[in-house]
Amino acid sequence: MDIVEADVVIVGAGGGGLRAAIAVAERDPALTVALVSKVYPMRSHTVAAEGGSAGVVQSHDSLDHHFNDTVTGGDWLCEQDVVDYFVAHCTEEMVQLEHWGCPWSRKEDGHINVRAFGGMKIERTWFAADKTGFHMLHTLFQTSIKYPSIKRFDEYFCCDLIIEDGRCQGVLAIQISTGKFVLIKAKAVIIATGGAGRVFRQSTNGGIVTGDGMALAYRHGVPLRDMEFVQYHPTAMPGTGLLFTEACRGEGGILVNKDGYRYLQDYGLGPPDPWPRKKAMELGPRDRLSQAFWHEDRKGRTVNTPQGSAVLLDLRHLGEKHIRERLPLICELAERFMGIDPVHEPIPVRPAFHYTMGGILVNGKTEAPLRGLYAVGECSSVGIHGANRLGSNSLAELCVFGKVAGDEAARYARTVRFCDASTIEKLAEAAKQRALDLVTRDDGTERISVLRKEMALSMERGCGIYRIGSEMQETCDKIDELKLRFARVKVDDKSSVWNTDWLQAIEVGFQLDVAQAMAYSALNRKESRGAHQRLDGFEQRDDVNFLKHTLAHYSGMDAPRIRYGDVKITRSQPAVRAYGAAGEAAAQQAREAAHG
Amino acid sequence: MKDMQPDARRPYVRPMEGWWRKNPFFVRYMARELTALVVAAYAFVLLIGLLCLAQGEAAYNGWLAVLRHPVSLSLHAVGLVAMAYHTWTWFEIMPKTMPPIVVHGKRVAGHVVTAVGVAAAIGVTLVLFLAVWGIKP
Amino acid sequence: MDKVIQIEVLRYRPEQDEEPFFQAYAVPFTDDMSVLQGLQYIKDELDSTLSYRWSCRMAICGSCGMMINGKPELSCHTFLRDFYPHKLRVEPLNHFPIERDLVVRPDDFIRKLESIKPYIIARDVRRLDQGEYLQTPAERDRYEQYSSCINCMLCYAACPQYGLNSEFMGPGVLALLHRYNMDSRDSGQAERKELVNAEEGVWNCTAVGYCSEVCPKGVDPANAVNVNKINSAKDFFFNLLRLAGGGK
Numbered sequence: 001m002d003i004v005e006a007d008v009v010i011v012g013a014g015g016g017g018l019r020a021a022i023a024v025a026e027r028d029p030a031l032t033v034a035l036v037s038k039v040y041p042m043r044s045h046t047v048a049a050e051g052g053s054a055g056v057v058q059s060h061d062s063l064d065h066h067f068n069d070t071v072t073g074g075d076w077l078c079e080q081d082v083v084d085y086f087v088a089h090c091t092e093e094m095v096q097l098e099h100w101g102c103p104w105s106r107k108e109d110g111h112i113n114v115r116a117f118g119g120m121k122i123e124r125t126w127f128a129a130d131k132t133g134f135h136m137l138h139t140l141f142q143t144s145i146k147y148p149s150i151k152r153f154d155e156y157f158c159c160d161l162i163i164e165d166g167r168c169q170g171v172l173a174i175q176i177s178t179g180k181f182v183l184i185k186a187k188a189v190i191i192a193t194g195g196a197g198r199v200f201r202q203s204t205n206g207g208i209v210t211g212d213g214m215a216l217a218y219r220h221g222v223p224l225r226d227m228e229f230v231q232y233h234p235t236a237m238p239g240t241g242l243l244f245t246e247a248c249r250g251e252g253g254i255l256v257n258k259d260g261y262r263y264l265q266d267y268g269l270g271p272p273d274p275w276p277r278k279k280a281m282e283l284g285p286r287d288r289l290s291q292a293f294w295h296e297d298r299k300g301r302t303v304n305t306p307q308g309s310a311v312l313l314d315l316r317h318l319g320e321k322h323i324r325e326r327l328p329l330i331c332e333l334a335e336r337f338m339g340i341d342p343v344h345e346p347i348p349v350r351p352a353f354h355y356t357m358g359g360i361l362v363n364g365k366t367e368a369p370l371r372g373l374y375a376v377g378e379c380s381s382v383g384i385h386g387a388n389r390l391g392s393n394s395l396a397e398l399c400v401f402g403k404v405a406g407d408e409a410a411r412y413a414r415t416v417r418f419c420d421a422s423t424i425e426k427l428a429e430a431a432k433q434r435a436l437d438l439v440t441r442d443d444g445t446e447r448i449s450v451l452r453k454e455m456a457l458s459m460e461r462g463c464g465i466y467r468i469g470s471e472m473q474e475t476c477d478k479i480d481e482l483k484l485r486f487a488r489v490k491v492d493d494k495s496s497v498w499n500t501d502w503l504q505a506i507e508v509g510f511q512l513d514v515a516q517a518m519a520y521s522a523l524n525r526k527e528s529r530g531a532h533q534r535l536d537g538f539e540q541r542d543d544v545n546f547l548k549h550t551l552a553h554y555s556g557m558d559a560p561r562i563r564y565g566d567v568k569i570t571r572s573q574p575a576v577r578a579y580g581a582a583g584e585a586a587a588q589q590a591r592e593a594a595h596g
Numbered sequence: 597m598k599d600m601q602p603d604a605r606r607p608y609v610r611p612m613e614g615w616w617r618k619n620p621f622f623v624r625y626m627a628r629e630l631t632a633l634v635v636a637a638y639a640f641v642l643l644i645g646l647l648c649l650a651q652g653e654a655a656y657n658g659w660l661a662v663l664r665h666p667v668s669l670s671l672h673a674v675g676l677v678a679m680a681y682h683t684w685t686w687f688e689i690m691p692k693t694m695p696p697i698v699v700h701g702k703r704v705a706g707h708v709v710t711a712v713g714v715a716a717a718i719g720v721t722l723v724l725f726l727a728v729w730g731i732k733p
Numbered sequence: 734m735d736k737v738i739q740i741e742v743l744r745y746r747p748e749q750d751e752e753p754f755f756q757a758y759a760v761p762f763t764d765d766m767s768v769l770q771g772l773q774y775i776k777d778e779l780d781s782t783l784s785y786r787w788s789c790r791m792a793i794c795g796s797c798g799m800m801i802n803g804k805p806e807l808s809c810h811t812f813l814r815d816f817y818p819h820k821l822r823v824e825p826l827n828h829f830p831i832e833r834d835l836v837v838r839p840d841d842f843i844r845k846l847e848s849i850k851p852y853i854i855a856r857d858v859r860r861l862d863q864g865e866y867l868q869t870p871a872e873r874d875r876y877e878q879y880s881s882c883i884n885c886m887l888c889y890a891a892c893p894q895y896g897l898n899s900e901f902m903g904p905g906v907l908a909l910l911h912r913y914n915m916d917s918r919d920s921g922q923a924e925r926k927e928l929v930n931a932e933e934g935v936w937n938c939t940a941v942g943y944c945s946e947v948c949p950k951g952v953d954p955a956n957a958v959n960v961n962k963i964n965s966a967k968d969f970f971f972n973l974l975r976l977a978g979g980g981k
Contacts, residue, residue, distance in 0.1 A: 040843070042884050043794045098865045101853040101916060103873060103880050110867030134793055135880070142851040154843070177832055178603035206788035239765055242791045307765065333791060336810050449777035493782040495748050496604045498833035501781045606747035607830035607838050612896050619803055622893060625941050689940050693959040
């Protein structure tokens with residue numbers, strides 16, 4: 001097979017991967033960077049992010065406020081020292097993007113405009129109309145073209161990591177257009193492959209979000225942390241799951257049930273007026289809003305659509321000019337897919353899977369426990385999202401930790417040498433055989449689409465917005481069964497050129513491993529916190545036993561080994577997580593106590 | 597690196613012949629381009645007329661007589677239709693060739709530019725026609 | 734009972750087929766299904782060997798461009814209900830070599846995109862601690878439309894000049910070039926000039942206009958290209974005058 005060398009290999013060319021590549025190129029232009037992606041960079045799912053990216057700019061805002069909003073939003077499962085680093089570097093990364101040409105939306109005087117976002121006390125979400133992820137990704141991709149040291153491997157599918165001598169020494173990739181394998185030797189490897197949303201049935205995620213990098217690190221002994229925490233975005237299109245950005249609510253949109261009632265006031269997020277108001281009602285955190293939908297649905301107060309039950313996102317009171325200027329993509333989506341003009345009609349929406357808070361365990365420097373391996377973005381768990389992510393923190397995460405990953409990988413690459421090719425060539429050959437076995441075998445019986453659909457349906461049922469032990473157990477059992485059946489998966493397409501049947505099979509393998517980690521992590525967390533809410537006797541948060549991170553360790557065909565790790569708490573002690581009027585009262589009490 | 601060793605790819609390039617017949621948009625485009633030839637042809641006819649005028653009344657009347665021939669009249673009728681189509685497509689594509697026009701802080705839409713252009717063309721044509729009609733002996 | 738629509742897909746497996754051929758599939762569908770979902774049904778239930786690119790399903794990633802009944806479209810936001818009861822013909826994007834089934838080889842487009850210096854070449858360099866460049870909403874408006882390109886290449890499939898001569902820089906890339914030239918923070922016009930002025934730059938364009946017609950994002954590449962003909966011509970004449978003046 002072909003063998004190539006690069007000082008730093010980056011798997012995934014979305015926002016995180018591109019930012020890391022640029023960081024390496026700027027810090028140390030003599031280092032070679034191989035940017036490996038199974039799609040062209042501008043197809044990465046960063047492109048679909050809409051609402052915005054956080055960074056403190058207003059004079060009445062502070063890093064402390066951003067810190068507190070994030071830690072509270074994460075229900076105190078955040079690594080607080082990492083959150084401190086994060087909030088301190090968001091703004092400069094957003095400015096860096098601006099210098100690189102990102103078309104941020106502006107105020108009349110030419111300064112950056114910021115808008116309110118869920119769970120945030122003060123406006124600090126930078127935005128580029130309602131296509132922030134698109135603009136950030138294209139800015140990063142086009143800027144990356146400036147650096148000759150970045151060599152792109154577009155449409156190369158990474159099928160394994162090469163670990164030798166306790167160190168990550170490179171990756172094995174398949175050139176999709178030819179089916180040929182290439183071993184890319186590396187001194188440092190950064191995984192930036194995104195989340196695993198396609199493990200669920202209805203999600204906002206694109207087809208490529210299959211947890212590839214998570215599964216690869218996991219299989220090689222790196223624990224996946226906090227996998228049970230998955231975010232349901234409250235306002236997605238029924239049926240397709242396509243995203244209607246939180247910015248709709250940031251701009252003042254409201255959610256009503258079939259009686260035209262702003263139901264969120266019944267769930268601790270009220271009172272409804274004055275509106276808009278930060279951290280209240282429709283600007284509460286995403287987990288609370290999705291949970292409220294679940295209750296309304298059970299009470300029969302949702303609207304029926306051909307694609308399922310829904311509530312109504314009403315933007316009409318914002319006026320045509322404001323809607324078309326601030327939310328043009330939303331208008332396009334509603335009109336084209338649903339035949340609805342948001343200027344005149346409310347939009348039916350329902351929660352859909354959106355984000356994986358958990359991921360590859362890394363420290364604040366994006367280092368995984370495996371030497372030479374780093375991870376950034378949704379595939380990682382660096383510790384800033386905890387049990388629930390705040391909107392606009394993940395786009396900022398890509399840049400802040402993308403830079404950290406690039407810098408750290410560059411530094412490390414200078415301290416080590418390439419391994420001798422013959423040693424790792426055997427490992428690469430073995431990995432190649434494992435991948436080829438899927439397509440060359442002729443005794444397969446299980447269809448890929450069947451395995452995938454059964455997995456997605458089971459995950460939706462057992463690991464939904466609310467969870468019950470017996471259902472989670474069913475899901476765990478189902479995933480175990482699917483993993484056994486996957487060993488007999490059938491790939492009909494035997495060709496070499498653009499064999500997507502084969503690649504989909506590999507992806508289903510990745511997804512099953514990640515799903516298993518999620519399901520078992522969820523089953524074992526016997527409390528309710530953030531996005532993991534139970535209805536079976538564990539409805540309360542349990543800081544005594546479960547103020548801990550879940551760590552899932554790969555055990556081959558067996559269920560993952562679940563261990564627990566400490567949470568780094570520095571200055572924000574777990575408190576009641578309150579929003580709306582309760583939140584304001586709690587904040588007032590805290591202020592009085594501080595002055596007392 | 598991609599091309600170091602032979603691989604199974606055999607990209608297929610589709611031929612372009614007959615491309616303009618396969619899509620109504622392209623048929624209209626080719627018709628538009630063709631009308632440019634008609635405009636050129638008519639300019640040539642007028643040039644001949646000018647030359648004849650320079651040679652005196654007899655030559656000019658000879659030219660007018662040819663123009664009045666039924667075949668010539670039919671060709672002129674076809675030519676008129678072609679010119680009208682040419683004018684329409686000219687203004688249709690005009691917004692694409694101009695930087696955006698901003699009036700009172702709002703961009704003027706392309707179809708407005710086209711409408712104004714077509715209206716101006718019709719207006720000027722009418723004025724010219726009436727003027728010429730007016731000086732007929 | 735679901736309605737059923739006939740979808741004919743142009744297949745091509747280089748290792749097996751001499752040349753492309755149509756294969757027909759009967760696809761049951763509901764009114765909200767896109768052509769992409771139709772293809773997914775084919776791959777999941779009828780024929781897993783069908784290869785095509787896709788991802789976001791919401792017309793923002795630019796992966797799923799294909800010829801649908803002879804028109805360049807994004808399959809994710811073209812709906813089966815609009816063709817029923819007639820049959821549907823799906824083919825790979827025109828003017829690009831077919832790699833396999835509905836997958837084209839986009840290398841030429843990518844190379845061109847990289848060649849135009851698609852990044853800010855700043856006149857006044859700012860440090861990060863100096864904060865953002867100021868850019869008024871009006872200044873932003875001058876280029877925003879051209880920055881909305883999702884690189885879907887529908888405009889290249891639409892452009893007959895590109896089809897006849899692949900040396901032509903093409904609508905999408907020229908629109909991206911224009912985006913940077915129009916950005917108030919950029920001052921790289923001079924560096925991009927040669928590419929614009931070249932025969933294969935704006936001058937291969939004959940204002941067919943189909944590119945803007947098919948663009949799913951309202952970028953209007955025809956405008957970007959043709960407006961630069963004025964710039965290119967101005968440039969030509971100024972150079973002429975400069976040379977004439979220098980010769981005195």
